[in-house]
Amino acid sequence: MYDVAIIGAxxxxxxxxxxxxxxxxxxxxxxxxVDIAMGTTKANSAIVxxxxxxxxxxxxxxxxxxxxxxxxxxSKELDFHFRRNGSLVLCFDKxxxxxxxxxxxxxxxxxxxxxxxxxxxxxxxxxxxxxxDVVAALYAPTGGIVCPxxxxxxxxxxxxxxxxxxxxxxxxxxxxxxxxxxxxxxxKNTYISKVVINAAGVHSDEINNLVSxxxxxxxxxxxxxxxxDKEVGxxxxxxxxxxxxKLGKGVLVTPTVxxxxxxxxxxxxxxxxxxxxxxxxxxxxILNKASLSIKKMPSHAIIASFTGLRARTEADDFIxxxxxxxxxxxxxxxxxxxxxxxxxxxxMMVKDIVVExxxxxxxxxxxxxxxGIPHFSEMSNEDRQSLIAQNPAYGQIVCxxxxxxxGEILSAIHRPLGATTLDGIKxxxxxxxxxxxxxxxxxxxxxxxxxxxxxxxxxxxxFGGESRLLVGKNKEDV
Numbered sequence: 001m002y003d004v005a006i007i008g009a010x011x012x013x014x015x016x017x018x019x020x021x022x023x024x025x026x027x028x029x030x031x032x033x034v035d036i037a038m039g040t041t042k043a044n045s046a047i048v049x050x051x052x053x054x055x056x057x058x059x060x061x062x063x064x065x066x067x068x069x070x071x072x073x074x075s076k077e078l079d080f081h082f083r084r085n086g087s088l089v090l091c092f093d094k095x096x097x098x099x100x101x102x103x104x105x106x107x108x109x110x111x112x113x114x115x116x117x118x119x120x121x122x123x124x125x126x127x128x129x130x131x132x133d134v135v136a137a138l139y140a141p142t143g144g145i146v147c148p149x150x151x152x153x154x155x156x157x158x159x160x161x162x163x164x165x166x167x168x169x170x171x172x173x174x175x176x177x178x179x180x181x182x183x184x185x186x187x188k189n190t191y192i193s194k195v196v197i198n199a200a201g202v203h204s205d206e207i208n209n210l211v212s213x214x215x216x217x218x219x220x221x222x223x224x225x226x227x228x229d230k231e232v233g234x235x236x237x238x239x240x241x242x243x244x245x246k247l248g249k250g251v252l253v254t255p256t257v258x259x260x261x262x263x264x265x266x267x268x269x270x271x272x273x274x275x276x277x278x279x280x281x282x283x284x285x286i287l288n289k290a291s292l293s294i295k296k297m298p299s300h301a302i303i304a305s306f307t308g309l310r311a312r313t314e315a316d317d318f319i320x321x322x323x324x325x326x327x328x329x330x331x332x333x334x335x336x337x338x339x340x341x342x343x344x345x346x347x348m349m350v351k352d353i354v355v356e357x358x359x360x361x362x363x364x365x366x367x368x369x370x371x372g373i374p375h376f377s378e379m380s381n382e383d384r385q386s387l388i389a390q391n392p393a394y395g396q397i398v399c400x401x402x403x404x405x406x407g408e409i410l411s412a413i414h415r416p417l418g419a420t421t422l423d424g425i426k427x428x429x430x431x432x433x434x435x436x437x438x439x440x441x442x443x444x445x446x447x448x449x450x451x452x453x454x455x456x457x458x459x460x461x462x463f464g465g466e467s468r469l470l471v472g473k474n475k476e477d478v
Contacts, residue, residue, distance in 0.1 A: 011155070021159045037148065089140075090131075090242050221309065226262070232301045373408050422446065
């Protein structure tokens with residue numbers, strides 16, 4: 001019997017798990033995939049929004065700016081990358097400057113500090129590579145960038161160390177109300193919990209609809225992105241948005257905390273919640289729209305493209321709260337942008353609901369600190385030599401593009417909630433994220449996984465399930 005069962009191991013679920021791990025509660029996480037952050041969390045813009053573009057009377061407006069202020073402390077406690085690079089909303093027509101002022105006033109209502117409207121000269125001094133067509137911009141210095149899956153993994157590991165239990169590859173098939181709470185039936189087991197938190201992303205409507213007559217409908221919205229090599233990672237410094245016009249919302253251009261350049265997304269509503277394909281028309285669209293913001297699109301430096309799905313609802317707002325006809329069942333649904341930015345405050349909001357239901361005591365021994373994997377590429381030579389002296393595996397470079405050592409990969413496998421797949425290693429260490437996109441390091445990472453997990457090389461997968469890379473030998477051992 002659990003006090004709380006959280007369905008979904010994305011950034012919302014992991015933020016909630018960490019927040020609830022501060023209390024004397026027996027908490028578990030049920031996740032249908034093989035790892036943390038395999039849904040929307042692994043494929044989004046990685047932006048910590050300042051909080052000026054949501055209506056003040058919405059949950060998005062109330063939670064975003066407040067959560068933004070928590071990121072500095074959280075990144076220190078959980079050892080994930082975060083940088084306040086600031087953001088600009090570009091205006092291309094003087095007649096539209098009044099819309100920048102509307103956003104500024106809305107941001108002030110939401111509690112966003114230090115918002116400024118800059119003229120062309122000030123904007124161009126700040127970002128020389130912006131288009132000459134820019135006439136003004138809204139500047140939000142509190143905007144930031146983060147690695148969303150690194151943050152989610154940090155939350156998860158800290159929650160685990162504080163007592164939260166995790167069950168991967170457990171797809172929820174049904175939920176039954178019982179006298180003592182809910183019976184959650186997965187394809188592997190049955191779990192009983194007093195409280196259920198539905199943080200299942202694009203599938204949160206399906207989970208809600210198992211228990212409530214108040215039906216939800218999540219519309220998966222596809223967003224496509226292009227990632228550029230680090231050689232152009234400093235082409236711009238701020239996160240660049242476009243002021244929405246009658247022609248559409250535009251796309252963003254941003255650096256990443258890992259030193260790349262990122263553009264996207266477009267927005268296409270689709271039916272298939274598992275469709276992560278990219279399209280030529282979609283990628284052409286984001287490249288064309290992004291070229292409105294910057295002088296010259298460095299298309300020669302594109303190294304990867306990907307698609308993420310956002311959990312859109314007709315309400316155009318987060319859906320957070322206990323379901324009226326299912327006491328103890330809490331929805332955390334429709335968490336699209338700015339969901340990542342709002343996650344810390346979403347967790348606090350859900351925590352307050354759980355505390356009201358169960359009245360638990362706070363733990364005296366909660367540990368807020370989690371230490372991440374040492375990044376060899378970020379160290380001084382002196383620190384590298386010291387680390388190699390302690391563990392020679394750090395002297396073996398596996399991924400040349402990102403300077404990832406064997407020691408980092410071993411740490412990723414053997415730490416709490418360790419990686420079991422190639423993508424799990426990639427998300428924790430960046431092995432395979434560089435210019436060659438794992439062309440050189442994939443076989444070595446596969447061998448390490450096989451050895452450390454004590455499984456056959458043919459059993460190693462890219463992201464779990466049937467995503468095996470090898471099917472057998474093409475010649476007999478000699």
